[in-house]
Amino acid sequence: MSMTPLTATAGRLTSEGEPLNYLNNGHGLKSWLLTKDHKRIALLYLFSVSFFFIIGGIFALLIRINLLSPEGLFNPDTYNRIFTAHGIIMVFLFLVPAVPAVLGNFLLPIMIGAKDLAFPKINLLSWYCYVVAGIFLTVALIAGGIDTGWTFYTPYSTSYSNSNVLLAGVGIFIAGFSSILTGINFIVTVHTMRAPGMTWFRLPLFIWAHYATALVIMLGTPVLAITLSLMALERVAHVGIFDPAMGGDPVLFQHMFWFYSHPAVYIMVLPAMGVVSELIANLARKNIFGYKFVAMSSLAIAVFGFLVWGHHLFVSTQSIYLGIIFSFLSYAVAIPSAIKVFNWTATLFKGSISYDTPMIYGLGFIGLFLIGGMTGLFVAALGIDVHVTDTYFVIAHFHYVMVGGSLMGFLGGMHLWWGKITGRMYPEYWARAAMVIQFVGFNLTFFPQFILGYLGMPRRYAAYPPEFQVLHVLSTAGATILGLGMLITIIYFIWSLKNGERAPANPWGASGLEWRTSSPPPTENFLETPVVTWEAYEFAPIETMDVLGYPGDPGKPSQPVPAEHGTED
Amino acid sequence: MALIETETAPERIELHAEHHPHLAHHFESMEQQREAGTLGMWWFLLTEIMFFGGMFLAYTVYRHIYFDAFAAGSNVLSIWWGTFNTAVLIASSLTMALAVFHAQMGNSRKVVRFLLFTIILGTIFLRVKYIEYSDKFEEHVFPAGDFRWPIEHEANRPNNVGDMLLMLIGAEPLNSSPQGPEHAFSVKVTTKYAEKGPYYGVGGQVPEEVQDPGFGGHVRMYFWLYFAMTGFHALHMIIGIGLLLMLAWQARKGKFSREYHSYIELTGLYWHFVDIVWIFLFPLLYLVDRHL
Amino acid sequence: MSEHIVPKKIYYRIFGALLVGTALTVIFAFINLGNFNIVAALLIAIAKALLVITFFMHVKYSSRLTKLWVAVGFIWLFIMLAITMTDYLSRAWLVYRP
Ligand SMILES: [Cu+2]
Numbered sequence A: 001m002s003m004t005p006l007t008a009t010a011g012r013l014t015s016e017g018e019p020l021n022y023l024n025n026g027h028g029l030k031s032w033l034l035t036k037d038h039k040r041i042a043l044l045y046l047f048s049v050s051f052f053f054i055i056g057g058i059f060a061l062l063i064r065i066n067l068l069s070p071e072g073l074f075n076p077d078t079y080n081r082i083f084t085a086h087g088i089i090m091v092f093l094f095l096v097p098a099v100p101a102v103l104g105n106f107l108l109p110i111m112i113g114a115k116d117l118a119f120p121k122i123n124l125l126s127w128y129c130y131v132v133a134g135i136f137l138t139v140a141l142i143a144g145g146i147d148t149g150w151t152f153y154t155p156y157s158t159s160y161s162n163s164n165v166l167l168a169g170v171g172i173f174i175a176g177f178s179s180i181l182t183g184i185n186f187i188v189t190v191h192t193m194r195a196p197g198m199t200w201f202r203l204p205l206f207i208w209a210h211y212a213t214a215l216v217i218m219l220g221t222p223v224l225a226i227t228l229s230l231m232a233l234e235r236v237a238h239v240g241i242f243d244p245a246m247g248g249d250p251v252l253f254q255h256m257f258w259f260y261s262h263p264a265v266y267i268m269v270l271p272a273m274g275v276v277s278e279l280i281a282n283l284a285r286k287n288i289f290g291y292k293f294v295a296m297s298s299l300a301i302a303v304f305g306f307l308v309w310g311h312h313l314f315v316s317t318q319s320i321y322l323g324i325i326f327s328f329l330s331y332a333v334a335i336p337s338a339i340k341v342f343n344w345t346a347t348l349f350k351g352s353i354s355y356d357t358p359m360i361y362g363l364g365f366i367g368l369f370l371i372g373g374m375t376g377l378f379v380a381a382l383g384i385d386v387h388v389t390d391t392y393f394v395i396a397h398f399h400y401v402m403v404g405g406s407l408m409g410f411l412g413g414m415h416l417w418w419g420k421i422t423g424r425m426y427p428e429y430w431a432r433a434a435m436v437i438q439f440v441g442f443n444l445t446f447f448p449q450f451i452l453g454y455l456g457m458p459r460r461y462a463a464y465p466p467e468f469q470v471l472h473v474l475s476t477a478g479a480t481i482l483g484l485g486m487l488i489t490i491i492y493f494i495w496s497l498k499n500g501e502r503a504p505a506n507p508w509g510a511s512g513l514e515w516r517t518s519s520p521p522p523t524e525n526f527l528e529t530p531v532v533t534w535e536a537y538e539f540a541p542i543e544t545m546d547v548l549g550y551p552g553d554p555g556k557p558s559q560p561v562p563a564e565h566g567t568e569d
Numbered sequence B: 001m002a003l004i005e006t007e008t009a010p011e012r013i014e015l016h017a018e019h020h021p022h023l024a025h026h027f028e029s030m031e032q033q034r035e036a037g038t039l040g041m042w043w044f045l046l047t048e049i050m051f052f053g054g055m056f057l058a059y060t061v062y063r064h065i066y067f068d069a070f071a072a073g074s075n076v077l078s079i080w081w082g083t084f085n086t087a088v089l090i091a092s093s094l095t096m097a098l099a100v101f102h103a104q105m106g107n108s109r110k111v112v113r114f115l116l117f118t119i120i121l122g123t124i125f126l127r128v129k130y131i132e133y134s135d136k137f138e139e140h141v142f143p144a145g146d147f148r149w150p151i152e153h154e155a156n157r158p159n160n161v162g163d164m165l166l167m168l169i170g171a172e173p174l175n176s177s178p179q180g181p182e183h184a185f186s187v188k189v190t191t192k193y194a195e196k197g198p199y200y201g202v203g204g205q206v207p208e209e210v211q212d213p214g215f216g217g218h219v220r221m222y223f224w225l226y227f228a229m230t231g232f233h234a235l236h237m238i239i240g241i242g243l244l245l246m247l248a249w250q251a252r253k254g255k256f257s258r259e260y261h262s263y264i265e266l267t268g269l270y271w272h273f274v275d276i277v278w279i280f281l282f283p284l285l286y287l288v289d290r291h292l
Numbered sequence C: 001m002s003e004h005i006v007p008k009k010i011y012y013r014i015f016g017a018l019l020v021g022t023a024l025t026v027i028f029a030f031i032n033l034g035n036f037n038i039v040a041a042l043l044i045a046i047a048k049a050l051l052v053i054t055f056f057m058h059v060k061y062s063s064r065l066t067k068l069w070v071a072v073g074f075i076w077l078f079i080m081l082a083i084t085m086t087d088y089l090s091r092a093w094l095v096y097r098p
Helices: A029-033 A038-066 A076-111 A120-142 A156-160 A165-192 A205-237 A250-283 A291-307 A320-348 A357-380 A382-388 A392-422 A428-455 A466-499 B010-018 B030-065 B067-076 B079-105 B108-138 B161-168 B185-194 B214-252 B262-286 C008-029 C036-056 C064-090
Strands: none
Touching: A029 A038, A038 A076, A038 A120, A038 A392, A038 A466, A076 A120, A076 A165, A076 A205, A076 A250, A076 A392, A120 A165, A156 A205, A165 A205, A165 B030, A205 A250, A205 A291, A205 B030, A205 B214, A205 C064, A250 A291, A250 A320, A250 A357, A250 A392, A250 B030, A250 C064, A291 A320, A291 C064, A320 A357, A320 A382, A320 C064, A357 A382, A357 A392, A357 A428, A392 A428, A392 A466, A428 A466, B030 B067, B030 B214, B030 B262, B030 C064, B067 B214, B079 B108, B079 B161, B079 B262, B079 C008, B079 C036, B108 B161, B108 B214, B108 B262, B214 B262, B262 C008, B262 C036, C008 C036
């Protein structure tokens, strides 16, 4: 493959005198809704994912408001619908698509030096599937809600629930299609569309993480699809496949559901881990410690993640012998996760760290994910789990992983690449302030829940004994602070679109192909096909990095790393 | 106003002018485009394996728990239709493979012909499935309807090739009906498994709190899986036939050539996959405990 | 183009082999092999599926990568079946009559 010089485009300007980029190349609603440009689709996703994040967040606040008083402010039935809405929206419409469909979609082709994803039309179709899924779920919520919890356990969901289980099932089925289509695109693109010189071990760790995520999506999501299909058929026809009264086994439903839904945790957190690898390496300006270990640990997590689903069935009459095996295997997943954490920490060691917002998010991720992961070992232990099953301990645990992990990773990535995506920088002061507020609010929300759970507060209960009130009020206060922090972020992001400083091509002095094109990038990402001659995270002085987008401000010179540890590892 | 209203900058189009007209703008070569398509299709098929896998899992679990009921249900199906349909589907796989072969040779006329053969064979398969389904409705073993066990009234079953052909065109078979109630296979099946109770329970006893649906209920579980699995399979066949019709139309209009025929290949992969699913469904659904 | 063109006669041979396989499954189903009926049925089905995958779907002539992915698909299915069945086979409270 030869270099394709595109001198004809270089220096092309719009009628306003701006360099032509993906944002101003085509105007009007149609140019967005029918776009096949992965960057524009990423923005469509960003918009819709944020929308549902806000809705899901509002439901979260409603949950916390209900729990301000021991009797509960809403009636229990309403409360069931509120936490189910929160769970379904956050899991299927925010956490699963957030990082891959927004940041992954935008960056994956740029990072490997491709012009687009392999199947641009399928990529667009994926977004439309997401929208249709969102409509189904919204209708289900407006028309009375769903009261089964996001897990749809049978036979309650199939025989007894009087809520919109079918609508929600169809919605999640379609959302699954949306992630499968994204997953296919990622796998095929990484395999077939890398730029000349971009070998597998030169790929940024972000790509490795997304590749592993795509594997999980592709092998897990179809099982969710068939599980929900059988559940829906059972609800319509009532033939007893999951109904013990008719000879069915509800535990089979749980097996099938968690065969997807445990790996789904990795769909949510692996891409965020990829983001954190980028944050840490680029803002410590140091090659990641143990590149191959971090890359391979992503694949290991993807594979191990499929072998542990039974830890959700410890008290569901699953065979006790299998329980022991699942407990052991769940411990095994901690190994690749720990490899990542240790390698990030080792990367920081003697790096030239700048405490800009993305880095603080990265550090926040490490701390919170550590707590989330370690408490995961508690609940993976068969004996302790019997005590804390279905308590707030579990709630706190997975929120530390999902919010502390995935959300921190997502926001960190949004800050790191905000300039690349929009062409404008976010305001650093406000961003740091918001991050600190979120961090404090988050811990105040969920740390008390560990204690609550340990004391025996069951999840999904609308009311509780009065002695738990202090901890619940603390938690609600934390949620308010967390919400405020989110609000600040949303406001300054929107503000920066018009008023932010113009982003140079490489504001962080970072390595990686996405920093070698202009901010925002041109329609096909680079004006000429890049030829990669450097290793991943090889930090070069900025003057020596050619920008393959529009000529302009190249960005902040990268502070050269002192020679004695510049080439460690 | 923007300078350029279209998605693709015109310069790009000029640049690719010397390329194959079917090469998409973001690929460097036809080879790369083809590779991407094939890999994408394979990954789609992997998701299909897992999709059907969920049903195979349910099948395995319940067959394990309710083996006799599954055997009884399986013996109700017509082995003649099952075998016939297996052969039809294998033949359709052959014609599909030949269609791909001729596409690779650039022989459009033969591509159309073999695609049509494949469509016809696929339609015959669905026709047989339709006959089988209506028989099951008639015998009241459709699990979501008025399910009855044992079977009271039995539908016609073919027991030779001639009968099958007659029934395919909607005619009455010559000699397939059982000659009297004592020969009826459903009586045979029912007596064969009559004395066997359910396997399910603690210490071999059904605990009081478990309302056991009895043997008939377990047979119903078998038929539920039978309809779910063959139903989803038939749905895939219908989608496949739709795709083939589209391809045959395009091939007739001369869209495909020696260099560009990946859609035929990809649809071929899909069709063969659907065939493989049936290769497993046939023994698992039709051939449980046939020998008794 | 680097694609491999399989001679027509191979397709016809595979077709013949698949028909023979189908006949064999039916024949074996009518012989009482006890627990091995299902083993025979599955072995024949796997052999048939392998023929289709290898020749009709051209995997024999595809890259190692394609071979790997096909294997991954079936291995994952096996993981799901095997681990779940381990549960049903080792539940203390699920007792079977002989
Ligand atoms: Cu889990």
